[in-house]
Amino acid sequence: MKIIHVVGARPNFMKIAPLLQSLQAYPHITNYLVHTGQHYDDNMSAIFFRELNLPMPDLNLDVGSGSHAQQTAQIMLRFEPVLTSQRPDLVVVVGDVNSTLASSLVAAKLHVPVAHIEAGLRSFDRSMPEEINRIVTDVLSTLLFTPSRSASRNLLAEGIPEEKIHFVGNLMVDNLLNAVPPAKARKAWERFSLQPGHYAVLTLHRASNVDEPEKLLGLMKAIREIAKLLPVVFPIHPRTASRLQAAGDLHILTASAGLILTEPLGYLDFLSLLSQAKLVLTDSGGIQAETTVLGVPCLTMRQNTEWPETLETGANRLVSPDPDQLMAEVTRILVHPFEQKPRPEGWDGLAAQRVAKVLSDWSPR
Numbered sequence: 001m002k003i004i005h006v007v008g009a010r011p012n013f014m015k016i017a018p019l020l021q022s023l024q025a026y027p028h029i030t031n032y033l034v035h036t037g038q039h040y041d042d043n044m045s046a047i048f049f050r051e052l053n054l055p056m057p058d059l060n061l062d063v064g065s066g067s068h069a070q071q072t073a074q075i076m077l078r079f080e081p082v083l084t085s086q087r088p089d090l091v092v093v094v095g096d097v098n099s100t101l102a103s104s105l106v107a108a109k110l111h112v113p114v115a116h117i118e119a120g121l122r123s124f125d126r127s128m129p130e131e132i133n134r135i136v137t138d139v140l141s142t143l144l145f146t147p148s149r150s151a152s153r154n155l156l157a158e159g160i161p162e163e164k165i166h167f168v169g170n171l172m173v174d175n176l177l178n179a180v181p182p183a184k185a186r187k188a189w190e191r192f193s194l195q196p197g198h199y200a201v202l203t204l205h206r207a208s209n210v211d212e213p214e215k216l217l218g219l220m221k222a223i224r225e226i227a228k229l230l231p232v233v234f235p236i237h238p239r240t241a242s243r244l245q246a247a248g249d250l251h252i253l254t255a256s257a258g259l260i261l262t263e264p265l266g267y268l269d270f271l272s273l274l275s276q277a278k279l280v281l282t283d284s285g286g287i288q289a290e291t292t293v294l295g296v297p298c299l300t301m302r303q304n305t306e307w308p309e310t311l312e313t314g315a316n317r318l319v320s321p322d323p324d325q326l327m328a329e330v331t332r333i334l335v336h337p338f339e340q341k342p343r344p345e346g347w348d349g350l351a352a353q354r355v356a357k358v359l360s361d362w363s364p365r
C-alpha cells in the first residue's frame with residue numbers, strides 16, 4: 001500500500017512525525033511525504049524537520065504565501081500531477097490549514113481516499129478559515145481520526161457514518177511527552193534572562209486578532225500592561241510582525257520593559273519555555289492542548305475553541321480579546337492558579353500507534 005502524507009504549515013509537522021515513525025512497523029506500507037511549502041522560513045518549517053526527526057520531504061511544492069484562494073489553488077494545481085503520477089492508495093492529511101483542504105479536494109476528485117488526522121474539531125465559528133477547512137476536509141474523507149470524544153460526536157451529528165470515524169486520541173501529545181525532558185534540559189528561559197515559573201509566554205497570529213489594526217493595537221496595549229506585572233516572552237509569528245509593522249512600528253508598539261520580542265522558536269526551545277511558564281497567553285489551537293498536558297495555565301484569547309476538553313479537564317480558559325478583561329484574568333490567575341485535572345482520554349502518547357494500526361488493516365477497495 002502506498003500512502004502520500006501531506007504537510008504544509010507549522011502545526012502539521014508535530015502530528016505527522018509520530019505517525020511516520022509508527023508506520024515503520026508496517027513494511028507493507030510505502031510512505032511518500034509531500035510538503036506544500038505553505039510555510040517556508042527555516043524557523044517555521046525546516047527546524048521542525050530537524051528537531052522532530054522527520055524525513056526530508058520527497059517533494060516540496062513550494063507554493064509559498066498568498067491569499068486563501070491563491071494559496072489553495074496553487075496547492076491544488078501542483079498536487080494534482082503528483083497524484084496522477086504517484087498513484088497512491090491513500091492520502092493522509094493533517095489538521096485544518098489551507099494545505100489540508102487543498103490536497104483533500106484534489107484527492108477526492110481523483111477518487112483517491114483521504115484519511116484526516118484531527119478530524120471532527122469544531123469551533124462552530126465559520127468566520128475562521130480553519131473551520132471551513134475542517135468541515136470540507138471531513139466531508140471528503142474516508143477515514144476520520146479524531147483526537148477527542150467530542151470531535152467524534154461532532155462528526156456523527158453532521159451525518160458522517162460511524163464506521164468512518166476512529167477515535168485515536170491526540171497525536172501532538174505523542175511528541176510532547178517524549179520531548180519534555182530534552183526540552184526542559186535546554187533551559188531556554190535562561191537565554192532571555194528569566195527565572196523558571198516567573199514569566200509568561202505569548203503567541204498571537206489568528207486572523208481575527210491580528211488583521212484588524214484597532215483590535216491588534218488594543219491587544220498590544222494590554223500586553224504591555226501585563227508585562228509590567230510579569231515578563232512576557234513573545235515569539236512573533238511573521239504574519240503578526242507584518243501586521244504590527246503596517247499598523248505603526250513593530251518596535252514602538254511592543255516597547256515595554258518586560259516584553260521580550262523574539263523570532264518564532266523551534267519546537268524544543270518553545271516547549272522548553274512553555275514548560276516553565278507561569279502562564280501562557282495565546283490564540284493558537286495547538287498550544288491550548290500542549291499547556292493542558294504540561295499543566296500550565298493558559299488564557300486563550302478567543303471567543304471559542306475547537307478543543308473543549310482543554311476547558312473541562314485542562315488548564316485552559318477562554319478570554320475575550322478585550323484588553324480590560326484580559327488584564328483582569330491575568331491578575332486573577334496570578335493570585336489563584338487553575339485547578340489541574342487528569343488529561344483528556346487518549347492523550348497518552350500512543351495515538352500515532354492507533355492510527356498506524358487502522359491504516360495497516362485498511363485495504364483500498
Ligand code: UD1
Pocket residue numbers: 009010011038039040041044045065066096097098099129130205237238239242285
Ligand atoms: C496558517 C494556518 C493556521 C495555523 C498557522 C500556524 C491557514 C488558513 N492558516 O496561518 O491555521 O494556525 O498557519 O502558523 O492555513 N509567512 C512567512 N514565512 C512563512 C510562512 C508565512 O513569512 O514561512 C508570512 C507570510 O507573510 C504570509 C503570512 O505569514 O502571508 C501568513 O502565512 P499563511 O500560511 O497564509 O497563514 P498563517 O497565518 O501562518
